[in-house]
Amino acid sequence: MDGGEYTRDQHRSAGGALEGESPQRPRDARETRARILRAAGAVFAGRGYEAATVRDIAARAGVNQALIFRYFGSKKALLTEVMAQDGKEQVSTTPPELLFETALRGVLAEGGGAEADRLAVYLRSIGSADAAPETVRALGEEYATALAALSGAEDGTLRAQLAMAWLLGIGLMRVVVRQEPLATAEPDAVCAHVLAALDRLLPVLPGGEPGRGTGQERPGGRP
Amino acid sequence: MDGGEYTRDQHRSAGGALEGESPQRPRDARETRARILRAAGAVFAGRGYEAATVRDIAARAGVNQALIFRYFGSKKALLTEVMAQDGKEQVSTTPPELLFETALRGVLAEGGGAEADRLAVYLRSIGSADAAPETVRALGEEYATALAALSGAEDGTLRAQLAMAWLLGIGLMRVVVRQEPLATAEPDAVCAHVLAALDRLLPVLPGGEPGRGTGQERPGGRP
DNA sequence: CCCTTGTGTAAGCACACGCTTACAACGCTA
DNA sequence: TAGCGTTGTAAGCGTGTGCTTACACAAGGG
16 A cells, blocks of 8 residues: 555665654664654554554564564554553643643644544554553543533533543544545634534633634633 | 353254244254344454454354355455444434434443444444444435534534534443543433533534433524 | 255364564674 | 674564365255
């Protein structure tokens, strides 16, 4: 399917420093590890955990597959490491009332940003691997508690998880089911609809009536 | 893991007509086919397509695995047939304005009803198998057009698909991620929240303010 | 009776997978 | 130079998979 990019020319790699870190060292374990991680992310995202093979990942990374086991121990451990990449960073660096919209826009962002890739890994691997559901649960818990905290309602956690479920579902429809018109709809349009609807669930989120484009109004408190 | 029910006593099967069709025929191809189909549904739902094995399904159905290939040709064809079971029936037999709530309640229904099983098959197999996304897309199209028809809005299809995405996401959270409290929340409570929120998206759906239980109000037109 | 057709079974083929092993090339210090 | 730990490689082991083959019964027709 995909052409054979990344066929690294053994040692003496040319000049093209591709991560902004120590360009052109011939036997660099850190670089190799990172390369494997990146390749694994792409392959897991494109095919799901079960369908992805260690040989594929090794080939894409341009390394021998034995290295994968030296560096990560097992295929499952590799998946875990791929999914654990930052992730919870966003929760702690984004103000809670913007968390949902930020995440939504991340889901809606086009074309293999690292973030969309990670979501695809979740979605495509979620059915198997049992590492995936666990990670989704853990990450989801962080998002949910952050969102629940700012809704004063008694069932705030439920409400927050319902919102997250919508996020996941939208990602599923766009990334793996690819159903039109949702798959290629304008992020702004989707965002407006979702935020408007969620106004009933989590009243503190920004975003009022549908069709307004980016939500910027209603910046402050709730009654 | 699961106890070995279904260890059919070869020929001379006892009396218990279990499908309401031609009880107790010793070598009944139709019955065997149906048994395989049922077993496949259960195994695919519990483990996802890739992780499920033909041997598992055969054992659960109490038949030789070679029969599976005689009757269905391949594992993938079996998946397709399992997912194609009725499905679109619901769309044509349910009045559009109740379609969403009916589907939602199906998703929320506890414990392996055939419907929840089929949803689990979708969700757990959606990442791989590429038969699954296709079927979800096809089925989703039917739901979406039915829902879109009753919303007069120009972007009715988008709105309908967003609603379906929520459905899928809620199913994912409950069935495969199993995140609490959503996983074991009261169907009525979830339903009320979702319908209330969707009132902004698809105004013709029943269901107004949250916390009311089943919605019955606002039966008619939109402005 | 044999022959054919439909249903069920035991055994195994070919292959791709995750993972391991034995070894070579390199960079470094002495 | 030799010694040593690190990084990379080629080859293959064991296993489980989807799927096939060759055969055993049952029933009907000549």
